[in-house]
Amino acid sequence: MSQREVNAITGRLSLRAPQAESLKRLAAALEASPLMLKHDRDDAELADVLKVLQGEFATLQDFERAFPSLCFALATGVGKTRLMGAFISYLYAAHGIKHFFVLAPNLTIYDKLIGDFTPNTPKYVFKGVAEFAAYPPEIITGDNYEERAQALGDLLSPVTINIFNIAKITSEVRGGKAPRIKRLSEYIGESYFDYLAGLPDLVLLMDESHRYRATAGLRAINDLKPLLGLELTATPFVETTKGPVPFKNVVMDYPLARAMEDGFVKEPAVVTQRNFDAKNMPPEEVERVKLQDGVRMHEATKVELKTYARSNGVKEVKPFMLVIARDTTHAAALLAQLQSESFFAGRYRNKVIQVDSSKTGAEEEEMVRKLLAVESVNEPTEIVIHVNMLKEGWDVTNLYTIVPLRAANARTLVEQSIGRGLRLPYGRRTGVDAVDRLSIIAHDRFQEIIDDANKADSPIKLKTLILDVPDAGDDRPQSVTVAPNLSVALGLAVSTTPQPDHGAPVTAPVFTTERERQAAAVVMEVLASYEVKTQDAPTRQAFLVPELQARIAEAVREKLPPAQADLPLGEDAAPELDLASVVRRAVDVVVKQTIDIPRIAVVPKGVVTSGFKPFTLDLSGLHLQPKDRSLVGQNLRDHKQFTFTAQPGVVERRLEDYIVHTLIDRDDIDYVTQSSLLYDLAGQMVNHLRSYLSDENEVRNVLDLDRQLIADNIYAQMQAHFYESATEYAVEVRRGFTALKEPTYSVGAGQAVRDFRDTPEDLSRIKQMVFGGFNHCLYPLQKFDSDTERKFAVLLERDSDKWLKPAKGQFQMFYKLGVEQPEYVPDFVAETAQYLLMVETKARNELGSDEVKAKAQAGALWCKHASEHAKTTGAKPWKYLLVPHDTVTADKRLTDFLSFAESPR
Incomplete structure (x- = not known):
């Protein structure tokens, strides 16, 4: 399989999982049967192709055409046109195919396809495909093919795509004449139809292919003699008087139920x-x-x-x-x-x-x-x-x-x-x-x-698990909490984490006797108390100082339960516990098996003022109507019910009070200082409702039943006019280090742990996989959101002293996106001899998005404050790296990525 081309096109076109799976299946079919791309196949060779592919795809029974034709049944809304672009890009890049014929069932789709295949349009299907950057595919349509026929030998474009409405090749005209496309062209010495039929590498793509099963359409398509047919439809069946007849050539089925379930x-x-x-x-x-x-x-x-x-x-x-x-x-x-x-x-x-x-x-x-x-x-x-x-x-x-x-x-x-x-x-x-x-x-x-x-055969509920079929025993997902290596290294936990066959060697725990493990557990409790004692322990390195170890040992001695006194004395009695040794060895493991992640807060100092500036509401398009009955709805997939309107609430004296009393429930709205603005905004809304409703009762009805909806809309507009000022801001390091969180993963029961060095065969399922075999990671298992992350982990294993993928809540770092402030969890944290690194890997086409820029700003600012704190403690400085995915290659060193360091704006 041309896996390299499949992966490249999947990444460049940002294909969704079902689109990527469809492309992979096409590549698998061509690899399994090279005869699919042979020009002038005979009937015996066509039968051989069918037999081979029947072994590859359980749902394939027959091509149903005079050439190999594969149907990809994808639910409406998943993106069939983009998939066509992916098919064309792949067939050209991997197999050198240059001629394509895209068939539309009607003028609406015909016009849409022409637009989507035309460069510099909003939905251009080849955006990001390097092979077509300088010379995009030549588009020949049912409206311009006669003029374009003059230049067929002089095209600079590497690929030619013909887009036709089916009527152009099937319609008969008055007087019994053939359709225009089948008439002789003086420029090419034959009809354009015959020219296409004579091409040795013509690939036919049929949009809404269920529309081409009638006799005339079937005959015309067969007469084109394409090398290969690729059918796309959301309804892989033909309606007959006896009911729907399913297609026999489906190799990919992604029904509506799956599309709804996957969002x-x-x-x-x-x-x-x-x-x-x-x-x-x-x-x-x-x-x-x-x-x-x-x-x-x-x-x-x-x-x-x-x-x-x-x-x-x-x-x-x-x-x-x-x-x-x-x-x-x-x-x-x-x-x-x-x-x-x-x-x-x-x-x-x-x-x-x-x-x-x-x-x-x-x-x-x-x-x-x-x-x-x-x-x-x-x-x-x-x-x-x-x-x-x-x-x-x-x-x-x-x-x-x-x-x-x-x-x-x-x-x-x-x-x-x-x-x-x-x-x-x-x-x-x-x-x-x-x-x-x-x-x-x-x-x-x-x-x-x-x-x-609710019926079993309903399209809303029907599920055909052809895509992402789980392995045997993989159908019972379970939740697994992964403890850091630290607990196992100390002997406080027994490793039950499976590892790859050639995983990292298991190191014997430091503490082996019950009494030592008991003492080590108390040591960890005492060390945890020093997280907030930044003066005594600004970093964990302070634990290596003998004076502090002595204080820790004394605190442990006070907390440690006494040893069993009823054991007989004699030669076999356990030696007295060397508490100083336990503390020293525990601290050594803690320093080696952790990375110091401080807890940083930026707080205003002096006089702080905040509020909302006066403004005029934008009420265009808001025409809420009075209601006399509640509406109830039910989702067809998951049966979740919802009520559209609330029951009448408290009758307010002033109409504006319906809005004001709802707005002041917001934590960031202070009625005492903002009451004037709130009543002004509420008054604007009341006047707007009066402008189109007939009387006060209707206005009161809308304000009562839609008070929350109105308040939400006003509150959203208020955010653009929020202000906050302080005489100064201060950065507070409230903890010099924090304990490592224990992430929880959802994995299939009995699922094998994969070696992180091995590239998965199915990259679209990487989020479901669990990886192990690490030497420098602070956790025994990790999950990756992309293969780029896995590749970067390989580099970290090679070039860093230690690293981890932080769990949610590890940093408690937030970024601003609109009026929301989501938590930011970076992809990696790593420590080298010179630096502490916070790393985010992103697809290059996402680097300019508002969300990525907001995360980068939050991460870079955090690293700036952490580095300033590090100067006062003698610790290593922090750097924030925003790494484009296409730069993560095996030839790089970790230091090479320092060029992607971001500074706060």
């Missing part, structure tokens, strides 16, 4: 009103209530998204609501209703678009323009009504609320609804439910959808 897509949830009884309502009333509740969810989600963006300093996401109509007549009626004055006082006038086949000409162009721009925060559309036009390829990340008004069974309703709204706006889950959730308003179908989702 790559939104969490779909079905929502209804509590105690709602649709049977006792006319259908038009049910529809009205669903639309109103959909808007309530939409408006609340809008506020949550604004709050999250402001709180975390990220781009703002404008959500929209999707209404699924029965037909074009129903859609037109809905459009009129949603834009009328009777629907939330006309708030959605000019904010609703109808998307269906009733539009033609200029109206259709305007509809498409608005639909394609719906993700933009500057585009006014907030509600989209559609009738069966939003198919595959309409990729948006800001669909948050769906109101289905079309009759369908529960399975179809859910599958068709969530397919367009699963993508996450920030590319990952945020941990905020409202930001990570897709809500389906289904008052009249709530229980039916819940029951269907």
